[in-house]
Amino acid sequence: MKWTDLDDNWCPVARTLSLVGDRWTLLILRDCFLGKSRFDQFADSTGATRHIISDRLKRLVEAGILEKQAYSERPKRYEYVLTEKGQEFSPALVAFKDWGKKHLPVRRATQG
Amino acid sequence: MKWTDLDDNWCPVARTLSLVGDRWTLLILRDCFLGKSRFDQFADSTGATRHIISDRLKRLVEAGILEKQAYSERPKRYEYVLTEKGQEFSPALVAFKDWGKKHLPVRRATQG
DNA sequence: CACCCAAGTTCTGATTTGGAACTTAGGGCA
């Protein structure tokens, strides 16, 4: 079964997972909620390869969760910002955060 | 970067994702909240291969999110039930459900 | 004995990922 085969599943959880059901996608969304918006920020912050960042941003834009906006014209440069649909995803990340804080205490410091 | 390299990340969302940050793991947890508990139920319901189910159940048990309980002695048979730690993950799945219901209407019926 | 069940494990080929280098379209400055 492929990733996107879940997009018409009867279950809304499964449909949601067909879009955001992977580590890197969710980390990118976390970064968006932390105010990050640029390609290199996502790459540095998540630790994913540029290849993955590129792919995931494409999916998120297609899904209408992020919007690609030019912030510079001559060198064309884009940033990615949450749409309203994307903003409304915050309860899920908050739930992840709360669960992680309670059940997965950090053992040693790492850079984010 | 590997899966489990996130388990000591400063961010609780990242640490949570190191355990449950994939499609199949989250679908298995959804099934648990729907009352399912057996290997074949997970395989049938999620559409993941038996290989994946086996691997994910192992991780979830190791992480203390599920507990393996024998429900038959002679043929030894096990089922998987949510621990309290697992139960407390429900807000995240509820958030996924709500978001999916609102933003990803189903287009055609599929079997779950 | 032949066939069925549940819970896995094993196998092989296909897909995805990781990591590093490269590209594109300029800007700064000597």
Next chain:
DNA sequence: TGCCCTAAGTTCCAAATCAGAACTTGGGTG
């Protein structure tokens, strides 16, 4: 003009993961 810098990707190949099907284990049933 030449050289290095930035930001946003793309490309390459080897390594890891996955899909799908078959097989295994330890019984039970007719």
